[in-house]
Amino acid sequence: MSGNDAAKTTKIGVWWDMKDCPIPEGYDARRVRPSIEKAFRKRGYTGPVPITAYGDQTQTPCHVLRGLSSTGVAVTHTTSDSTRSVMYGDMVEWRGQNPPPATIMIISDQVEGDLSWDLARLQQRTRYKLFLAYSSKPCDDLFLNYNANWRWEKLLKEEEEGAPTSAAVFYCKTCNFICQCVENFRKHLSSDEHVLEEAIDPPDTRLSCVTKTWGRNYPATPEHATAKIHVLWDMDDCPIPEGYDARLVRPSLERAFKELGYSGPVSITAFADHKDIPDHQLLALSSSGVEFAHTPPWVHYNRMITEFEEWTEDNPAPATIMIISDYVASSESTSALICIQLQKSNYNCFLAYSARPFELPVLLTSAEWLWESLLAVSKTNRHILQKCSGSERVVESGMLSCLLCIFDCETLDEFKEHLSSKEHTKEDNMMNSHFQSAHVHRRLNKIANYYHKARYPPPKTKRKREDSTLEGFSP
Template identity: 55%
Template sequence: MKNENAAATPEYAIAKIMVWWDMKDCPIPGGYNARRFRRSIEGAFNNLGYSGPVSITAYGDQTQTPDHLLHALSSTGIAIAHARSESTASLMYSDMVKWRGHNPPPATMMFISDQVDYVFSLDLIRLQQKTLYNLFLGYSVRSKAIAELLTSAEWRWEKLLWSTPVVNKHEEIISAMFYCKSCQFDCQSLEIFRNHLSSSKHAWQEVRKPTARQLAPVTRKWGRNYPAKPEYATAKIVVWWDMVDCPIPESFDATRVRPSLEGAFKNLGYSGPVSITAYGDQSQTPDHLLRGLSSTGIAVSHANSHRRLMRMISDLHTWLIKNPPPATIMLILDDVDDVFSNFVSGFQQKKKNNIFLAYPYRRYKMSAVVTSAEWLWESLLAVSETRRHVLQRCSQRGESTQMFDCKTCCFDCNSLDHFRKHLSSRKHKWGVSILSQYIISLEPF
């Protein structure tokens, strides 16, 4: 998800910029003066209004890099890091995580690599939702395997080097460091660095304790069901519930859905007003369930199977535009990654809200969406059985005064009888027919 190389906002214009560069994926082109590299990068930043201090670290198997390139790069203040090619991505990511720990926002990070999408974008998306930094990318090949990562600027590698006006800065460059990631060795001399890389000690270390090849996602260890932070404790809570994926269990009293959810929220310290909308094919939902839900202030929305999730996304998008943070958003559905992941994680990198999830089965993979609480659907409903909770007053239900609506026909009312009559009407059936024909027309032959 890219903003078209947007101009720097005031808080980032003079903030520090850190660049991690994979020299294998994005090598110095033949005929290019390596001393120009830093100035090309800074020129690209300057074109967008960034003038903060720039730090660059170049990663690669430096036993294969000619001395004249290493000398030229280091003479302009670029740090040189030796890493075996198969470990470069994991080391770059590990160094980025450490850097974030010592450098709070506002700041800008840049990765020059073809590995961002496939290797660490999922974990990075989650990090960005928790603590947002400005993000730039440079690459030789752009795959966009995961589209949710929000960037402020992106460049093709060689175009960046050759077409960017060079910035001539009259400033003293401190001699850069050389690092061996295999041995935790560093120095400021190319000769000493070369001697180290050719030593038996270094060779033995790379065999005995090779650096990690696989990325260790730091966000995988993040817990769930955190106590409410002060800014969210009394903020509004809005719930989008897919009744098809997460139906009301047989013999469960529909009037207990709201107190079950509010009880779970209260257990974590949330006491803000709760709005709930239930989506599904309501022509198949028994009257006693609809009556039970609506009697407790839950809005009931009819949408057929083809449109249900898209209507939820559309309504969520509209709500987010009209309601700035802080707020808590809850999704009750089978798999947030199927439909909602791109939208929610992208929006969370812009305007951060609290996210809750409930699902019928435990997820087997890490989601791009960072949550503050998660529940299994049936265990969430059991909350009202273990503790008695008082329903909030009707005035706290939320903004909606229309308790039933049909997404197919843009019809709404506050009477179950009127709602039923609409769903059985010719007008509704005609609307369903037109929608079905439209959906079929979109399917590939």
């Protein structure tokens, strides 16, 4: 049975914010569960559906509480300000007790911000099928890769006969009180003890972002230890220090990987404008098997993201992606695309940067380094760059590429000849004029926003010359 098939028959945990998504006036509360279950069955999900409803239950009519409980919906009392925090904490606890394959559904208008950030990081480490429902509109700043979302009122129109009649429990989170009777529950909520407890020890309204406390460097897991590692290196943000031997970049990275238990094959692509890189560095990088990709500044990060997408399409997980870039490590718009892909597949992620970001990036990493400390390599490792025989490893020469013209070569002379050619100059001038115009800048922003809102990586693209002018691009 595949992972997708297994997920469709396992638990579907539902967390429901009754304040954001209330039961409409006159609606029979007994219909909530069958409506949710029918929506899942339409998508092929047949597993058990535990549902927990959160809210200030002193404001909920008794007939609604009875209707929910009679169909197996657990009802939890929280203060209005603490609902989001309590609900998310319970969901994180449930994840720890119910490993994948399983499914999660959140019914709330408050998934954006720190909740979506933390959940996206959780999803990169342990992947669940994710569904959302909302009463007003879907959130715009989500990093989450989800399977489907519904508008709450439309979801409630889904209904089928034969709703379950098993009674569920009532919880008071403040007092840790549990009962199965509506009358006892309401009696507790109106008691002096409950009122005093909420006044003395009010529930925490702050969301607990559990991944903020996680370490940055972990030993390799067995499935990733020998898998491929592909490095995307932004030489503008993280240049080779003056006087540093560029031939040591590869062994420095490989040594850092081996210290964490990674021994798989390493491919490295460096992105920069060739005019900013001295010839001796280009030769040194190529001699150590590092591919250099000439990219003008105005397409720099677009090309890195395209390289990421194409490599992951050709190299299925488990595998590791490493990003060496200050911009990608801190930019929400850029890292969102990578974050979504990491939630969908079992890819590992490394980061390196010249200065540690002020805040944790949305990318959940298994290892992070400061660039200059990463470049430190012992003299005993330098031999791997020299000619060797017998069982010693030989490092192949890297390619020199012009991503503007989609041109690859193996020698510096051929590379420089291409860069000085009329064809390249024409392409460079045409691209420069296009990207300097306000119209194209707006169009690029529109494209980036489109993919960000879609929550899915862009469709597979071929490395064609036509894409450099953006003609024919219509998301």
